[in-house]
Amino acid sequence: MRWAALFLASQPRSQALVSWHQGAQRSDGGRWAILEEEADQRNVVYIGDVGGGSLVGDVARGLGSSEERARALVEIGAVWWRSCDESGRWRRVWSTELPAEATALRVYPRPRRFEACYCDWSERLCYVDSAYVVVDKPPMLPTQADNGNSVECVAACVSRHSDLGILRPAHRLDAVVGGCLVLARNRKALAAFEGWTKQRRVSKYYVALTTVPVRERDVDHDMLLPATPEDREKHDTLFGPGPRLVRPKGDADDRGFSSASWKPCKLKIIERSKHVAGSGFYETRLRLVTGRPHQIRAQFAAIGAELVGDTLYAPGPLAVLWEDHVDPAALAAARRDLSAPTAPIGLSARAISFAGRDIHATLAPWWRA
Known part of the structure; x- marks a missing residue:
């Protein structure tokens, strides 16, 4: 099958097409040390x-x-x-x-810093043509510029370290996730990719690392994505900017939100969980059917197979958010316990396919490096 070829084939990198200004730079060279010295x-x-x-x-x-x-x-x-x-x-x-x-x-007097950007980008180039560049994004680096830091993000790093010009992310990967990321070289290419995404003509393949094996074939939920001002206000009051909440497909309980705020959320398991030798972990290969925020993280947590290291989807506190008539103190405690990860999580984007292009990550997931 085509998806199997995506995982098994080795994709040659196009480094010869690109001039790299720097090699394996591992820090900012002290350029912005003053930001740490003056708190x-x-x-x-x-x-x-x-x-x-x-x-x-x-x-x-x-x-x-x-x-x-x-x-x-x-x-x-x-x-x-x-x-x-x-x-x-x-x-x-x-x-x-x-x-x-x-x-x-x-x-922003204390901008967040992202040291993961100081890597050898030449070994992370997966693909390049006149319209698109695909890179193997390191985890712990944002796809897009942070409010207080426009320098240490994927597009800026690749542009700065190469002769590829201005690049724009065509989609997103969470900062704590590494793997294939598509960058558009012009606005026409960006619009085309957005159109293919809406038509579900972009296929994204991942490998997930969990502490328990995943037995399902299709993982099907609805995700709460507030569609009205009232729903957004209620969502922010109850849950804040924390995890995305999902319910099983077919569950008619809207939890007090409008039905329009529940969106289909589906992925397919394409290779059942395999035990990683010498560890207590399991790898599962999957393909996204829909592309919702935090989709894999939320859906795996919902089936009891949370990703390794994903503290934002810890099962105990997450369950509290779904309880009816939760005591405000318990809700606040659960929200505090669901903290954003400070290290890479067990998820890696291994391949992406669009418009006749089948592209693969150049490096192994961080847990196999």
Whole structure:
């Protein structure tokens, strides 16, 4: 079958087509060390009455910090600006020159750092053509720019370390997940990929690592994705920005949400769980049928096979969220216990197929490295 070939075939990398500016760089070379040396516990700072002077000076004044630190924040992408026009939209600062129309700044004084970006990207290139680049994303690196850091993300790293130009993520992988990620080289390619995704003409293949074997063939649920303002407010009040909740297919209980907020969520097991020699873990190969946020993580947790290391889907606290008439204190405790992972989880995107392209990850999953 075609999916079997996807996992078994070896895909040659196209490194010869790309010039790499740097090799296996393992750190930022101390360029932004000042961000660690001068601690600032504030998450975000707003600075008004700017313009007419130095951007770095305005940031330093607003933070009460050195200009060296302010310059590092600008360089790493932690500074945003807006004008007094009707839109009031915040835009990221891309240089040390502040636009003349800027009237206010938003600064993230302690940007999150992602050291996983300092790897040998040349060995992570899976595929390149005139429209797309596919890379083997390392875990613990965001697909897209973080609010306080536009430098340490996949697209920026690959662009910076190669001659491939500006790249845009065509889809997402969670930061804690590694594997095949498609980057579009232009807006036309991006729109085409989005169209294929909506038509379910993009096939994504994963391997999951669990502490128990998975016996199911088809894993079929509905996922709660609030579709109305009322549902979003209720969801955020009850559950916050934590895990995605799923219910078994055919379950008619909407849990007080509108039926429109429950979306089909399905994946297929294409190779039953196999014990990983010398460990207490099992590997399962699967294909996504739908593409929902956290889909594999939520569905595996729902069938009692949570992914190794996925603290956001710990079974005990997760079950509390589904109970009727939960005591507010118990609900708050469960939400605290469901913390975002701080290390890679047992999930890796091993292959992706679209528009006649069958592309495979170049490196083994982190637990086999």
